[in-house]
Amino acid sequence: AQTVTQSQPEMSVQEAETVTLSCTYDTSESDYYLFWYKQPPSRQMILVIRQEAYKQQNATENRFSVNFQKAAKSFSLKISDSQLGDAAMYFCAYRRGNAGGTSYGKLTFGQGTILTVHP
Amino acid sequence: GAGVSQTPSNKVTEKGKYVELRCDPISGHTALYWYRQSLGQGPEFLIYFQGTGAADDSGLPNDRFFAVRPEGSVSTLKIQRTERGDSAVYLCASSSGHGYGYTFGSGTRLTVV
Numbered sequence: 001a002q003t004v005t006q007s008q009p010e011m012s013v014q015e016a017e018t019v020t021l022s023c024t025y026d027t028s029e030s031d032y033y034l035f036w037y038k039q040p041p042s043r044q045m046i047l048v049i050r051q052e053a054y055k056q057q058n059a060t061e062n063r064f065s066v067n068f069q070k071a072a073k074s075f076s077l078k079i080s081d082s083q084l085g086d087a088a089m090y091f092c093a094y095r096r097g098n099a100g101g102t103s104y105g106k107l108t109f110g111q112g113t114i115l116t117v118h119p
Numbered sequence: 120g121a122g123v124s125q126t127p128s129n130k131v132t133e134k135g136k137y138v139e140l141r142c143d144p145i146s147g148h149t150a151l152y153w154y155r156q157s158l159g160q161g162p163e164f165l166i167y168f169q170g171t172g173a174a175d176d177s178g179l180p181n182d183r184f185f186a187v188r189p190e191g192s193v194s195t196l197k198i199q200r201t202e203r204g205d206s207a208v209y210l211c212a213s214s215s216g217h218g219y220g221y222t223f224g225s226g227t228r229l230t231v232v
Contacts, residue, residue: 004161006161012122042225043208043210043225043226043228044223044224044225044226045210045212045221045223046223047196047220047221057191086138091161093161100194101137101140104166105167105174105214106152106164106175107154107162107164107221108164109153109154109161109162109163110161111159111160111161112159112161
């Protein structure tokens with residue numbers, strides 16, 4: 001079974017600074033996808049960024065980028081120029097590839113990291 | 120609809136009662152997922168529908184939990200003989216079927232007293 005571990009229960013950052021959230025995962029599969037989701041107090045999960053395991057290039061979405069280390073099974077999220085609106089719970093998630101049978105669509109989440117942004 | 124709608128937003132019930140939680144996915148999304156999120160934890164998979172059928176129900180914790188999606192759109196998660204340990208946020212998500220882009224609802228917070 002796949003597992004996702006976020007070892008930082010809480011992180012804080014000053015507005016306009018950079019912060020990195022850590023995530024490691026365990027899988028025996030070679031085809032999979034990784035995600036970072038943001039969950040504000042409204043509870044709705046919002047996709048921040050995703051990475052396909054077969055792509056060597058790290059994904060980037062505006063101020064958000066990842067450091068994907070496939071051999072080390074590490075998938076960290078870097079938030080640059082942090083804004084007050086970035087404050088939320090962040091979850092790392094794993095999804096097996098499309099060849100994984102009928103359950104390929106389900107996500108396995110980490111425990112989450114609470115990010116606080118100080119003005 | 121424009122997004123995934125979950126009702127009710129909050130539900131308080133007494134131990135031993137039966138509850139139903141509803142999820143209305145994005146129109147045309149064939150895949151629908153239910154997750155349970157305990158306080159301070161990440162969501163845990165419960166069940167996945169592809170169309171009307173449950174493609175994977177391996178996450179349902181016991182036979183008190185059951186979910187249906189009779190017409191391939193709206194889904195209902197049903198919990199019998201609720202226990203205090205069932206208290207959590209129940210999240211629903213839908214996707215176009217490829218399992219690649221998910222849209223989540225805002226969840227139902229269930230409190231069993």
